[in-house]
Amino acid sequence: MAVGKPVFRNPVDLGFDGEAVEDAWLSLVRGADRHEYGGAVALVARGGEIGLYRATGWAVREPEDQRSPMGVDTVFDLASLTKVTATTPSIMKLVAEGRIGLDQPVGEILTEFGTDGPKAGVTVKRLLTHSAGFRDWLPVFLQATGERAYIESFAQSQPESAPDTRVVYSDPSFITLGAVVQRVSGETLDDYAKRGVFDPLGMVDTMYTPPRSLRGRIAATETGNAFEAEKIPDRVPASGPWRDGLIRGDVHDGNAWYGFGGIAGHAGLFGTAIDLFRYGQMWLNGGVLDDVRVLPEALVVEAIVNHTRYDDVTDVRGYGWRLLPPPGSPEPTPDSGRGMSQRAFGHTGFTGTSLWMDPEYDLVVVLLTNRVHPTVTTHYLETRARFNQAIVAAIRE
Numbered sequence: 001m002a003v004g005k006p007v008f009r010n011p012v013d014l015g016f017d018g019e020a021v022e023d024a025w026l027s028l029v030r031g032a033d034r035h036e037y038g039g040a041v042a043l044v045a046r047g048g049e050i051g052l053y054r055a056t057g058w059a060v061r062e063p064e065d066q067r068s069p070m071g072v073d074t075v076f077d078l079a080s081l082t083k084v085t086a087t088t089p090s091i092m093k094l095v096a097e098g099r100i101g102l103d104q105p106v107g108e109i110l111t112e113f114g115t116d117g118p119k120a121g122v123t124v125k126r127l128l129t130h131s132a133g134f135r136d137w138l139p140v141f142l143q144a145t146g147e148r149a150y151i152e153s154f155a156q157s158q159p160e161s162a163p164d165t166r167v168v169y170s171d172p173s174f175i176t177l178g179a180v181v182q183r184v185s186g187e188t189l190d191d192y193a194k195r196g197v198f199d200p201l202g203m204v205d206t207m208y209t210p211p212r213s214l215r216g217r218i219a220a221t222e223t224g225n226a227f228e229a230e231k232i233p234d235r236v237p238a239s240g241p242w243r244d245g246l247i248r249g250d251v252h253d254g255n256a257w258y259g260f261g262g263i264a265g266h267a268g269l270f271g272t273a274i275d276l277f278r279y280g281q282m283w284l285n286g287g288v289l290d291d292v293r294v295l296p297e298a299l300v301v302e303a304i305v306n307h308t309r310y311d312d313v314t315d316v317r318g319y320g321w322r323l324l325p326p327p328g329s330p331e332p333t334p335d336s337g338r339g340m341s342q343r344a345f346g347h348t349g350f351t352g353t354s355l356w357m358d359p360e361y362d363l364v365v366v367l368l369t370n371r372v373h374p375t376v377t378t379h380y381l382e383t384r385a386r387f388n389q390a391i392v393a394a395i396r397e
Contacts, residue, residue: 004290006274011044011051011394020394021052024387028367032057036380037352037369038220039070043273044391045364048281052391053273060220060248062374068216075205075218075270076368077252079349082269083174085206085279086193088320089295090181091124092303093196096296099184100124106132109180112148113155121163124180127173129307129317133159134170139228141237141258147179150259167308167315171255171266174320178265190263200292201278206271209262210249218270219370221252221351227376228254252351252372267349273366280357280364283345304345304359321345334381339389354384358392365391 012018021044028040039057043050055070078085094100100109102125107115113122118133126132140153154172161168178189185192190208198206210218224244236242237258243250251257253267262268278289283304287295303319314332316323323345324337331338336348337356340363346356352371357364365388371380 006277007049008053009049009051014046014049014051015395015397016046016051016391017394017396020390024390024394025052025054027383027387027390029056031369031380031383034379035061036377036383037371038373039074040352040367040369041070041072041074041076041273042368042387043072043277043364043366045277045281046395047362048285050277059218059370060246060373062223063246066220066246070219071217073205073217073272073274074368075210075214075272076353076370077219077221077349077351078269078271078276078353078368079253079267079351080171081271081276081347081349081353081355082256082267083265084320084347084355085271085276086189086197086208086269087174087177087181087265088128088303089197090185090189090193091128091177092295092299092319094181094184095124096299100180102128106176106180109183110151110176112151113176118159118162119155122159123163124177125307125319126163127177128319130167130169130173130315131164131308131310131317132170132173133161133163133165134168134173134176135160136168136170137255138172139232139235139254141239141255142232142235143238145239145259145261147182147260150175151179166310167317169315174266175255175264181265188263189265197279197294198275200294201275201282201289203271203275203278206269206275206279208268208270210270212249215249218249219368220246220248220373221370222247222372222376223374225252225254225257227372246374273368276355276366276368277364280355280366284357284359284362284364304343318345320347322347334385336381336384337388338385339392341392348384352380354388356388361392361395363392363395 044052286297341360344358352369
């Protein structure tokens with residue numbers, strides 16, 4: 001299937017203040033110099049044309065004898081961008097085909113989860129919007145591995161709170177949705193997403209479990225899993241000891257790695273900035289790119305509006321996507337969508353990845369960093385927020 005080549009333009013020709021875009025880029029260079037992340041790749045596009053596409057810093061900074069520079073084609077562990085790049089569109093395709101319903105209790109699909117009591121309120125839609133009452137994180141891999149073990153564990157402990165009452169950003173919710181995709185489609189999640197989403201969009205470097213031959217292009221993440229191990233001291237995964245060497249080419253997330261061997265609904269996907277640009281542009285175009293329709297326009301529109309109108313307005317959700325809270329709402333952490341319009345939607349990943357689209361400006365902003373290399377840092381949060389804010393502020397027409 002034919003895939004259009006990306007078009008590169010001077011940012012001024014796309015309606016940006018060129019100097020302001022350059023200043024925004026230099027803020028990322030300085031972030032790498034301050035070791036907020038090993039390195040970064042940024043891509044900014046308007047109207048489907050790319051005005052900024054650069055790399056800075058290191059794909060591997062430590063150990064020094066393995067040091068390698070960041071390139072624009074560097075492949076990143078996308079972490080929780082998996083949720084919106086693999087799992088969300090896969091679920092939506094199954095909805096479009098009439099094979100599942102958004103308001104369907106997930107226990108009707110995953111019968112081992114069940115539909116008793118509050119579980120009847122755990123629907124596909126509420127899992128998508130992080131409002132099913134599931135907790136944020138569960139290290140099931142300490143006891144068992146595999147899809148069935150996870151769903152049976154969730155059946156014993158979830159939901160923790162009443163469904164459809166509040167938003168709790170939840171990895172278990174999307175682990176469950178990944179299981180739904182596999183159960184209904186009869187394919188593995190990676191195969192289904194590749195066939196239905198990545199291949200039609202020409203996302204040639206987006207995949208789970210990248211081959212060893214690709215390792216030289218992949219950005220390193222943490223040295224071992226110290227960050228997660230410290231959350232559960234004196235415990236070890238059921239599948240073996242904690243990793244202690246440089247992680248490069250294997251998923252960083254513990255549940256995805258120890259629990260699923262790298263393929264899960266919440267994490268595990270790898271990809272590049274140019275692939276994420278194509279994916280984001282498809283969403284801006286209403287589900288189509290290069291005359292290839294991936295998602296129905298009506299479902300795309302439905303997915304990027306607020307479905308979580310609760311008292312806590314700081315975490316507003318569409319289907320998978322995060323939306324901006326109402327103007328004047330508090331910013332408890334540096335907001336990755338800072339400065340964008342109220343129509344914007346996006347997502348981030350723990351490893352330092354970010355994808356935002358703003359229909360108001362026909363804008364796609366991809367920012368990929370390895371902020372967990374060689375150890376987890378948090379200073380990049382403000383740098384990321386300021387970069388996105390500066391890009392929107394640079395728009396002149």
